[in-house]
Amino acid sequence: MDRPEGSREKGDRLNMSDIDVMLDDNAPVVPLIDEAAPAKVRVRKRGRVTKWLAISWMVFITVSSIGAESLPYINHSCDQFASIGECTTATHANIRLAERPPAWAGFSDSPQKGEPARFGLMGTDKNGFDLFARSLLGARTSLIIAGLAITFGLAIGTLLGMIAGYFRGWVDVVIENLTNVLLSFPALLLAIFFVTFFNDPSTAAATTRPLWPVVVSLVILSIPPLTRLVRANTIAYAQRDFVVAARSLGAKGSRVLFREILPNIVPTLLSFALTGLALLIVAEGALAFLGLSVEAPVPTWGRMIATGAGPLREGSWWISLMPAFMMFLTVLAINLLGDVLAQRFNTREAIS
Amino acid sequence: MNSRVQATSRQTDGPLLKVTDLKTHFRTERGLVRSVDGVSFSLERGRALGIVGESGSGKTVLSRSIMGLLPGRNTERSGSVVFEGEEIIGLSLKDRRKIWGREMSMIFQDPMTSLNPVMRVGKQITEGLKIHLGMDNENARATALRLLHDVRIPEPEKRLNQYAFELSGGMRQRVMIAIALACGPTVLFADEPTTALDVTVQAQILELIGEQRRDRNMSVILVTHDLGVVAGHTDEIAVMYGGKLVEKAPTRTLFANMKMPYTEALLRSIPNIEDPSHTRLNVIAGRPPDLVNPPKGCRFSPRCEYVQPKCIAEEPPLLTAEHADHVYACWYPVGSPVYREKRAQLDKAKKSAGMSQVGAG
Numbered sequence: 050m051d052r053p054e055g056s057r058e059k060g061d062r063l064n065m066s067d068i069d070v071m072l073d074d075n076a077p078v079v080p081l082i083d084e085a086a087p088a089k090v091r092v093r094k095r096g097r098v099t100k101w102l103a104i105s106w107m108v109f110i111t112v113s114s115i116g117a118e119s120l121p122y123i124n125h126s127c128d129q130f131a132s133i134g135e136c137t138t139a140t141h142a143n144i145r146l147a148e149r150p151p152a153w154a155g156f157s158d159s160p161q162k163g164e165p166a167r168f169g170l171m172g173t174d175k176n177g178f179d180l181f182a183r184s185l186l187g188a189r190t191s192l193i194i195a196g197l198a199i200t201f202g203l204a205i206g207t208l209l210g211m212i213a214g215y216f217r218g219w220v221d222v223v224i225e226n227l228t229n230v231l232l233s234f235p236a237l238l239l240a241i242f243f244v245t246f247f248n249d250p251s252t253a254a255a256t257t258r259p260l261w262p263v264v265v266s267l268v269i270l271s272i273p274p275l276t277r278l279v280r281a282n283t284i285a286y287a288q289r290d291f292v293v294a295a296r297s298l299g300a301k302g303s304r305v306l307f308r309e310i311l312p313n314i315v316p317t318l319l320s321f322a323l324t325g326l327a328l329l330i331v332a333e334g335a336l337a338f339l340g341l342s343v344e345a346p347v348p349t350w351g352r353m354i355a356t357g358a359g360p361l362r363e364g365s366w367w368i369s370l371m372p373a374f375m376m377f378l379t380v381l382a383i384n385l386l387g388d389v390l391a392q393r394f395n396t397r398e399a400i401s
Numbered sequence: 402m403n404s405r406v407q408a409t410s411r412q413t414d415g416p417l418l419k420v421t422d423l424k425t426h427f428r429t430e431r432g433l434v435r436s437v438d439g440v441s442f443s444l445e446r447g448r449a450l451g452i453v454g455e456s457g458s459g460k461t462v463l464s465r466s467i468m469g470l471l472p473g474r475n476t477e478r479s480g481s482v483v484f485e486g487e488e489i490i491g492l493s494l495k496d497r498r499k500i501w502g503r504e505m506s507m508i509f510q511d512p513m514t515s516l517n518p519v520m521r522v523g524k525q526i527t528e529g530l531k532i533h534l535g536m537d538n539e540n541a542r543a544t545a546l547r548l549l550h551d552v553r554i555p556e557p558e559k560r561l562n563q564y565a566f567e568l569s570g571g572m573r574q575r576v577m578i579a580i581a582l583a584c585g586p587t588v589l590f591a592d593e594p595t596t597a598l599d600v601t602v603q604a605q606i607l608e609l610i611g612e613q614r615r616d617r618n619m620s621v622i623l624v625t626h627d628l629g630v631v632a633g634h635t636d637e638i639a640v641m642y643g644g645k646l647v648e649k650a651p652t653r654t655l656f657a658n659m660k661m662p663y664t665e666a667l668l669r670s671i672p673n674i675e676d677p678s679h680t681r682l683n684v685i686a687g688r689p690p691d692l693v694n695p696p697k698g699c700r701f702s703p704r705c706e707y708v709q710p711k712c713i714a715e716e717p718p719l720l721t722a723e724h725a726d727h728v729y730a731c732w733y734p735v736g737s738p739v740y741r742e743k744r745a746q747l748d749k750a751k752k753s754a755g756m757s758q759v760g761a762g
Contacts, residue, residue: 218474290515297470298529298580299501308528312519 103385110379114189117182148365149173151180171371174353175360180367184375187350190343191376195329197264202271203322207314209272210279211306215287224280228273237335240266244341263342267329278321282314316394323387327380334376350376415486416443417620418467418588423480423490425459425466432693436462438644439480446587449614449621451631451652453667454641457689460624463641464590467622468505469497485587502529506581508610510593512573516565523561526580533584548579551616552609571602575609582613588620589613595630607634628667632656637726640664643690643700646719650727660722660729660736663701699732707743709733 113120151172171180213224231239243266286292287310295309336342337351350372357369425437436459444450454460465471467482469489482490489500509515517525526548527541536544542561549557552575565573574594581589591610595603611634614621623635631638632652639649640661648661659665669683687704690696696703702712709732717730733739 290509290511291517293470294507294509294515294577294580295517297468297501297505297507298584299498299503299533300528301498304532308520309517313517 099385100389103382103389106378106382107386110185110188110375110382111192113185114192117185117189148175148360148368149177150365151367151371172367174356174368175365180353180371183348183353184350184372187348187353187372188375188379190337190347190349191330191333191379194260194263194267194333194342195326198267198271198329198333199322199326201264201268202275202325203318205268206272206275207279207311207318210276210281211283211310211314213276214280214283215302215306215310221280224276228276231269231273232277236270237332240270240332240336241339241341242266243269244336260343263333263336266336267332270332271325271329275318275321275325279314279318282317283310286310286313316390320387320391320394323383323390327383327387330376330380330383415483417446417485418444419481419483420467421481421483423463423466423482424478425462425471426477428475428477429693433477434692435644435695436692437466438692438695440641440644440646442639442646442649444588444620444622446620447614447618448637449611449623449635451635451638452622452624452641453626453628453631453638455626455667455685455689457692458641459644459692460626460641461592464507464592464622464624468501468507468590470501470507502584502586503533504586505588505590506584506586507590507592508574508577508581508594511597512570512577513565513597515577516573518565520564521561522563522565522568522576526561526576526583529580529583544583545579548583549576551582551613552576552579553605554579570598571606574598574602574606578606578609578613582617585617586619588622590622590624592624593626594623596625596627603630610634629671640667643695644692645700645730646728647701647731648729650722650724650729654724654727658722658727658736660727660734661701661731662705662707662735662740665735666704666706699730706747707733707740709739 149172151170153170171184174180174183209224209228213221244262247262247265283306287305292305292309295305300309333342333349334351334354337349338355340352340355342349342351353372354369354376357365357367357372361369420443421441423437423440424435427434427436438459440459440463442450452460452463462471466478469492471478478490480490481488484500484504489497492500516522523542523545526545527536527538530536530541530544531538545561546557549560554560554572554575560568560572560576565576568576574597578594589610594610595606598606607630610621610623613619621635623631625631628638635652637649638652638655640647640655640663642663648655648659648664650658655664656668659668663685666683666685670685672680672682685704690700690703696713697716698714699705699712699717702708705712711732715732717732719728719730720734721728722734
C-alpha cells in the first residue's frame with residue numbers, strides 16, 4: 050500500500066489508497082496542514098486605534114477636569130487669565146488679553162507692544178480667560194451633571210423596567226403609559242420645563258443656582274428610554290428556560306429579578322448607558338446654551354459656546370468653537386466606547 | 402458528610418402524587434386552548450412514569466401544570482393534584498415555592514438555555530442549598546461537589562468555577578440534573594431531558610436519571626415524544642393525545658399489548674433497523690388536533706387508519722383492558738375484530754401500492 054508523502058497537493062483527487070489509509074487504524078496520521086505554514090492567524094479587529102484614542106481622550110478629560118486646580122499644563126494665574134476657584138471677575142490684566150486667538154492660528158490683530166498676539170492652545174475669551182483652562186472646567190460640570198443623571202436614570206429606569214417586564218399586568222400598563230407620555234414630549238422642551246419648574250423663583254434671582262434641578266430634569270429625560278430597554282430585555286429573559294428553572298427551584302421574584310435576569314441585562318445596559326451619557330452631555334450643553342444650567346461663573350461648555358456667539362460674527366471664531374470642539378470630541382469618544390462595549394458583549398453572546 | 406439529602410418521609414397512605422381530572426386551559430384571542438383536558442393518573446414513590454405524545458399534545462403543559470409553574474394570567478386550572486396527601490392546586494405562590502426544589506423539581510429540554518449564562522455553575526447549584534436547606538458556604542460547596550460527582554462530571558472542582566458556555570451539552574444537562582437533585586426532591590419532572598442531546602449522550606443521561614431515582618427513592622415523570630426513550634427507563638407509560646390521556650399501562654404491557662391505534666402508530670413510526678434502505682417511513686398522516694376546536698368524537702379519529710363512524714360521533718371513555726392497570730380510550734382497540742378487518746385491507750392496499758411502485762421504477 051503506497052502512502053502519500055506529506056500533505057496532498059491542492060486539487061489532488063482522493064484516490065483509493067487515501068481511503069485505505071483512512072480505514073487503516075494503524076496508518077500514520079498524515080497532517081493535512083503543512084506544519085511549516087504559520088499556525089497563528091492574525092485576526093484584524095475593527096477600530097482598535099479609535100478605541101484607544103477614545104479611551105485616552107476620556108482619561109485625559111476626566112483627569113484634567115478633576116485635577117484642574119493643580120495640573121501643570123493648565124493655566125492657573127488668577128490675575129491674568131484664570132477663572133479657577135475664586136477668580137471670577139476679570140481683572141485689568143485679563144482685559145488686556147481679551148479675545149486672543151490660539152497660538153497656532155496663523156494671523157494676528159496687530160496687538161499693542163509688549164502683549165502677545167496669540168495665546169495658548171485655545172486662545173482667550175472676551176474676558177481674557179484662558180479657553181483651554183475654562184474648557185476643562187466646563188468638562189467637569191458637564192461630566193458631573195451627565196454622570197449623575199445617567200446613574201440615577203439607570204437605577205430608576207432599570208428598576209421600573211424590570212418590574213414592568215417581569216410582573217406585567219397592571220404595573221406594566223401604568224409604567225408603559227408613563228414612559229409613552231414622557232417619550233412623546235420633545236425632550237429639550239421637557240427639560241426646560243423641569244428646570245424652570247424646579248428652580249424656585251425666589252432663589253433663581255440669587256447668585257447660586259443649585260445643580261440638582263438640571264440633574265433631576267436630565268434624569269427624567271433618561272428614564273423612559275432606559276425603562277423601555279430594560280423592560281424589553283426582561284420580558285425576553287423572563288421566558289428563558291433558566292429563569293423558569295430558577296423558579297421551579299423555588300426562587301423568589303426578587304431573587305429571579307436581581308440574580309438571574311439583571312446580570313444578563315447589564316452588558317446591554319452598559320453600552321446603552323454610554324450612549325445615554327453622550328446624549329445627556331449634549332442635552333446639558335443645550336440647557337446651558339439657553340442659560341438654564343448651573344449659574345455663572347461656573348463654566349459650562351454650553352454657556353461658553355453661547356457667550357462666543359457674539360464675537361463669532363466679528364471674526365473671533367475660537368471662543369465658541371474651542372469648547373464646542375471639546376464637547377464634540379468627548380461625545381464622540383463616549384459613543385465610540387459604547388460601540389466597543391456593545392461589540393465586546395456581542396462576541397460573548399455568540400460564544401455561549 | 403452525607404450529601405444525599407434523603408427525601409422527607411412524611412408519606413401518608415396512598416400514592417405519592419395523585420392527579421385527578423386535571424384541566425389546564427389558556428385563554429387566547431383565538432379561543433380557549435384546552436392544552437390539558439381532564440387527565441388523571443397516580444404515581445407511587447420511587448416509580449418512573451413516562452408521558453409520551455407528539456408536539457402539542459399537552460405533555461409539557463401537564464408537567465408544568467402539576468408543579469404550578471404556569472403563569473397565572475389567562476390560565477384556567479381545575480381538577481385536583483394531591484401530593485403526599487395534600488391538595489396542591491390553589492396553593493399560594495409562597496406555599497408552592499416551598500414545594501418547588503425541595504419536593505418537586507424539573508429538568509428542561511435544552512441545557513443550552515436552562516443554565517444562567519452569566520452565573521458560575523457552582524453558584525447555581527449552591528444557591529438552592531443555601532436558601533432551602535440553610536447550608537453555609539462550605540457545606541453547600543462540599544454538597545455541590547458531591548452532586549457533580551454523583552452526576553459523573555469529571556473534575557468537579559474545576560467545573561464549580563466555570564460558566565455554562567464552557568461545558569458541553571451533555572455536561573450542561575448533568576449540571577442541570579445536579580441542580581434539580583440538589584435539595585432532594587421526591588418527584589423529578591424531566592421534560593424531554595435528552596431531546597437536545599447527541600444520541601450517545603442521551604443514553605448516558607437517561608441512565609443517570611434512572612440511577613439517581615433508585616439511589617434516592619425518588620419518583621420520576623419523564624416527558625418525551627420518543628417511545629424509545631421511555632421504553633427502558635420507566636415503569637409505566639401514559640400516552641397523551643390532544644390534551645387527553647389516551648392509553649396508560651405498565652411499560653411492558655403497553656409494548657406487548659397496546660390497545661390504542663395512536664400508540665401503535667407512534668411505535669410504527671420508529672424506523673426499523675432491519676428494513677431495507679429507502680423503506681418509506683411510517684408517518685402519522687395529518688397534524689395534531691387544534692386544541693381550540695378539538696374533534697367532536699375521538700380526538701385521534703381524523704388521523705386514525707381504522708376510523709369508524711362511531712369514532713367521529715362519540716368520544717370514547719377510558720376503558721380498562723385485561724389488566725386493571727391498563728386503560729385506553731378507543732372504541733375499536735388494536736386486536737378487536739373491526740381493527741383486524743381494517744388492518745387486513747390496509748396491508749393489502751399497501752402491498753399492491755408497493756408492487757406498482759416497483760413496476761414504475
